[in-house]
Amino acid sequence: xxxxxxxxxxxxxxxxxxxxxxxxxxxxxxxxxxxxxxxxxxxxxxxxxxxxxxxxxxxxxxxxxxxxxxxxxxxxxxxxxxxxxxxxxxxxxxxxxx
Amino acid sequence: xxxxxxxxxxxxxxxxxxxxxxxxxxxxxxxxxxxxxxxxxxxxxxxxxxxxxxxxxxxxxxxxxxxxxxxxxxxxxxxxxxxxxxxxxxxxxxxxxxxxxxxxxxxxxxxxxxxxxxxxxxxxxxxxxxxxxxxxxxxxxxxxxxxxxxxxxxxxxxxxxxxxxxxxxxxxxxxxxxxxxxxxxxxxxxxxxxxxxxxxxxxxxxxxxxxxxxxxxxxxxxxxxxxxxxxxxxxxxxxxxxxxxxxxxxxxxxxxxxxxxxxxxxxxxxxxxxxxxxxxxxxxxxxxxxxxxxxxxxxxxxxxxxxxxxxxxxxxxxxxxxxxxxxxxxxxxxxxxxxxxxxxxxxxxxxxxxxxxxxxxxxxxxxxxxxxxxxxxxxxxxxxxxxxxxxxxxx
Numbered sequence: 178x179x180x181x182x183x184x185x186x187x188x189x190x191x192x193x194x195x196x197x198x199x200x201x202x203x204x205x206x207x208x209x210x211x212x213x214x215x216x217x218x219x220x221x222x223x224x225x226x227x228x229x230x231x232x233x234x235x236x237x238x239x240x241x242x243x244x245x246x247x248x249x250x251x252x253x254x255x256x257x258x259x260x261x262x263x264x265x266x267x268x269x270x271x272x273x274x275x
Numbered sequence: 276x277x278x279x280x281x282x283x284x285x286x287x288x289x290x291x292x293x294x295x296x297x298x299x300x301x302x303x304x305x306x307x308x309x310x311x312x313x314x315x316x317x318x319x320x321x322x323x324x325x326x327x328x329x330x331x332x333x334x335x336x337x338x339x340x341x342x343x344x345x346x347x348x349x350x351x352x353x354x355x356x357x358x359x360x361x362x363x364x365x366x367x368x369x370x371x372x373x374x375x376x377x378x379x380x381x382x383x384x385x386x387x388x389x390x391x392x393x394x395x396x397x398x399x400x401x402x403x404x405x406x407x408x409x410x411x412x413x414x415x416x417x418x419x420x421x422x423x424x425x426x427x428x429x430x431x432x433x434x435x436x437x438x439x440x441x442x443x444x445x446x447x448x449x450x451x452x453x454x455x456x457x458x459x460x461x462x463x464x465x466x467x468x469x470x471x472x473x474x475x476x477x478x479x480x481x482x483x484x485x486x487x488x489x490x491x492x493x494x495x496x497x498x499x500x501x502x503x504x505x506x507x508x509x510x511x512x513x514x515x516x517x518x519x520x521x522x523x524x525x526x527x528x529x530x531x532x533x534x535x536x537x538x539x540x541x542x543x544x545x546x547x548x549x550x551x552x553x554x555x556x557x558x559x560x561x562x563x564x565x566x567x568x569x570x571x572x573x574x575x576x577x578x579x580x581x582x583x584x585x586x587x588x589x590x591x592x593x594x595x596x597x598x599x600x601x602x603x604x605x606x607x608x609x610x611x612x613x614x615x616x617x618x619x620x621x622x623x624x625x626x627x628x629x630x631x632x633x634x635x636x637x638x639x640x641x642x643x644x645x646x647x648x649x650x651x652x653x654x655x656x657x658x659x660x661x662x663x664x665x666x667x668x669x670x
Contacts, residue, residue, distance in 0.1 A: 186310060186335055190351070220351045223372040224335040236334040270334045 179210055180265035184237075187225070187268070191218040196265055205260045207239060208251040225268060240267035279625045280345065280667045281633055282326065283641055284313035287659035289328055291346045294654075298631055298645040301654045307349060308340065315406050315620055315663040322414035323667050327433055329404035329419070337403050339371045339419075341433050352433035371433050374401050374421055377440035386440055387448035389423065389458060396449060399423045406620060406663075408463035411470065420460035424451060424477040428489065439489035442475070447494060447511045451480035454514050454533075461619055462518045466525040474528065474543060479514035482530065484543050495543030499532060516559045517619040521568035529571050529598070531561040531619075536573055538598050549598025554585055560622035564647060565630040569597040572624075572632060572648060574617040583614040591634070593648050607651035608642065615640070620663035627668055635661025 178198040188194060199213035208231075215222045226233050231251070233239070238247045242256050242264055258264040281292040288306025307313075308330045316328035328340040328349070340349045353371040376399050379386050391397035402422040410416035419427040419436060425443050427436040451458060462476035471488040474495075481496040499513045506512075514533035521527065530537040530546065534557050537546045550556035555575045564570035571594045577585050584590060589608040592601040615638035625631035632648050635641045639658035642651045 184334070186332065190335075190338065219353060220338075220372075223337065227336075228373045229375055234334065234336060 178262050179205060179213070179259060180262055181210065181214060182265045182267045184268060184270040186270070187221055190220050190224065193218070198262075204252075205255045206252050207246065207249065207255070210255070210266055211251075236271040238269045238271065240269060277627060278669045279627065279631060280318070280669055281623070281641065281643070281654065282316045282318065282346075282663075282665040282667070283635055283655075283658065283661055284315050284328070284620075284663035285635075285639070285659040285661050286312055289313040289316055289330075290655070290658060292641065292654050296627055298625075298627070298643060303655060304346065306659075307346070311338075312403075313662065314403060315665075317407050317409060317665045318667045319409035319414040319417070320411045321409070323669060325409070325414045325432075327407045327409060327417050329407055331403040337372055337374065337401070339404070339407075339433050339436075352429075352431075353435075371435070374404070374419070374427055374436050375438075376401065376425060376443070377438045386444050389448055390450060390452040392453065399425065399443070402457060405459045405461045406463055408465060411465060411467045418463050418465070418473070420463050420475060422457045422459035423453075424458045424460040424480060426460055426463070426475055426489065439485075441485070441490050442483060442492045445492050447480070450509070450511050451477065452512065454478040462515070464518060464520060464525075464528075467522045468525065472525065472542070474518055474520075476515040476518045476530075478516065479533075480511045481513040482515050482518055482528075482543055495539070496546070497544065498539070498546030498548075499537065500535070500548075501533065503533075517561050519562050519571075521563045524568045527568065527597075529561050529563060531558050531573055533557065533579060536561065536598060549594070551594070551599030551601055553592055553601050558617075559619040560617050560634060562622045562624055562632070564632075565624045565626040566628070567595070567630075570595050570647070571598060572622065573601075574622070574634065576616060582616040587612045587614060589613040589615065589636075591632070591644075591648055591651070604644075604648040604651070606649065607644075613638075618662055620665075621661050623664050623666040625666045625668045631666065633664050633666050635664040637661065 182196050201209045277296045283290040288309045290305035294301045311330045314329045319325040324345045326342040330338040341352045342349045351371050388396040404419045406420040408418040415432040416430050426439045460477045464474040466472035476482045483492045484495045485492045500507050501513045516531045518530045526542040528539040536550045538549045539546045558576045588610045591604040594601045615636035622634040630647045632644045637660040641654045644651045
């Protein structure tokens, strides 16, 4: 299972806690993880990436094993620590706004 | 005893203010959707317990929420609590957040472009829902006015949305342009006797009307004069701030434009100015008394460069003659050091006798008058900036 940590407002929307776990079939990538998240929690469609373009919303970042993966290819394979579930993928909201 | 429920959208959540018919003591519920911008929420005339809310944020985009119990509980229409979130084929059941513009049936490319701030042509990009207008007769039908300006409709209670693209596609789109608040479709007014007739307004394009339920549209801006346009009497490009009518006279429209208060008596085909003796005819809100079709309310704002009342005195102005002759209503409103704004969707009336009038400010106050504007008192003083105010008159 892939572990994903969501920002607080998305936990409220999805009625879940800080971390969710999803099953990913095939290569574990940003795209496949987000596909799995949106399939399991359809209320999150459009809140992390655009409905149509699938582009990451600008005030969200993806962190993987301590590194910013926001600008990585959505099809880049994620590290073994993510695949094995020993580390979560972090979806983080920007510290911004009023 | 009858009562009222005031639905308040703010920069940081929604609040529901309820009272009995006396409108003296109020219960405050909220914040709902704490931390999110609530541009608008409105109840269905066909089922007052059904409320729709537009929830959005710069981080997470657009969410549509619905309540079927008068605002006690809320759900995204596609994914009600207790139901599986995916259908039999594994596909998500709900697309309640999904607003996708139509493309050209011939080419598959974007339907049109609009004028951008730098004068270039720019593709439409969805930002948020500004206004939700439930159908008068069907609780499952609701219209959404969005930024970038377009009109969407749901006929399944908000689960899925489809553009009425005859509006963007009728030909004037390349002349529409964003105002300072974005290019938003902010006003949707449905003729209660003829649901095929709908008026909408866009900043900055103008007002438009359909007479066939949204298939075809035409601009209705003759008589508007906007000195900031290269052609001040252009067919489109006007920064209309809000349009209102009395339900018994849907052909008589009142408009607060960027500057000028306007009136039409022929369903928008022609307009004439009724600013009359207003101290300034800039403003955002306009509304009509529930029982007197010629009684109109505005809140004059100093100018487009200074979005606050004249001289720090918050005043509602009322005309009992359909415009031109206006009286200041100040009793109970701050008359010094008040520098708030009243945004375009932040005024509403109830249908009790006497007519109640409500408005919200960017300073977080919601003021109510239970005597048609003669006197005012704040229901709440310290909410986040108020974006919208609607009211339901309950049996």
